[in-house]
Amino acid sequence: xxxxxxxxxxxxxxxxxxxxxxxxxLQLVQADFYNPISQTILKICAPVVEPLHRLLPTFGRxxxxxLVAALLVKWLCYLALAAIAGVLAGNHWVYLSxxxxxxxxxxxxxxxxxxxxxxxxxxxxxGMHPAVALVSQIVEPYLRPFRKLIPPVGMIDISPMVAxxxxxxxxxxxx
Numbered sequence: 388x389x390x391x392x393x394x395x396x397x398x399x400x401x402x403x404x405x406x407x408x409x410x411x412x413l414q415l416v417q418a419d420f421y422n423p424i425s426q427t428i429l430k431i432c433a434p435v436v437e438p439l440h441r442l443l444p445t446f447g448r449x450x451x452x453x454l455v456a457a458l459l460v461k462w463l464c465y466l467a468l469a470a471i472a473g474v475l476a477g478n479h480w481v482y483l484s485x486x487x488x489x490x491x492x493x494x495x496x497x498x499x500x501x502x503x504x505x506x507x508x509x510x511x512x513x514g515m516h517p518a519v520a521l522v523s524q525i526v527e528p529y530l531r532p533f534r535k536l537i538p539p540v541g542m543i544d545i546s547p548m549v550a551x552x553x554x555x556x557x558x559x560x561x562x
Contacts, residue, residue, distance in 0.1 A: 393468055400464035405493050407432055407457035409525070412497070414450050418524040422517050435460065461486035488561070495558045501526040502547045502554075 410432045412418075413425055420426075432453070439452035465482040501522045508519045515523075533546035533553075 392471060396464060396468060396471070400460055401493065403431075403435075404457045404460050404464075404490060405497060407435070407453055407460065408490065408494055408497060410436070411450055411453040411457070412525045413521070414453070415448050416524050416528055417448060418521055422521050424518055424521050432456070457490055458483070458486055461489050465489075491561060492558065495554050498526060498529055499551060499554050502530065502551055505530075506547050 406428055410428050413428065418425060435456045436450075436452050439456055443452040443455055445451065462479075462483050465485055466479065469482065504519065504522050505526055508516070530546060530550055533550045534544070537546040537549055539545075
């Protein structure tokens with residue numbers, strides 16, 4: 388029973404924290420606000436983010452309320468999971484550092500799968516679906532330095548592969 392409850396709570400908070408991180412990235416890259424997917428993400432995240440907007444400032448395009456919301460969601464998740472397992476330690480700050488590194492892992496996963504989606508969509512070439520356009524707007528700022536350093540080989544662009552390997556190295560070193 389505890390294992391299935393643990394999995395459900397962890398999966399649900401991972402999904403919500405991922406949406407919060409995507410919302411943060413959408414604002415950072417100034418993605419298309421009128422894209423139906425961005426609108427959906429904004430509406431899903433609003434109940435947690437809007438109350439924090441009153442307390443936390445936005446610095447340029449960096450929305451601290453969204454980042455704090457994602458961190459709080461993950462932290463509360465780990466506190467709840469520890470309580471379910473009956474191992475709630477006295478030092479709650481340990482769970483906060485775990486939540487921070489878990490958010491970093493989720494951010495790396497978002498970029499990894501975003502690049503993967505862009506590569507697959509370039510092979511299919513069916514036009515720009517709103518989801519692919521949004522993924523492109525989020526991932527392109529990360530891919531841009533790789534594309535400047537590594538020119539295409541004929542018609543093949545290997546810069547996404549190098550960008551993914553870089554993400555894998557970062558994930559291995561940090562996490």
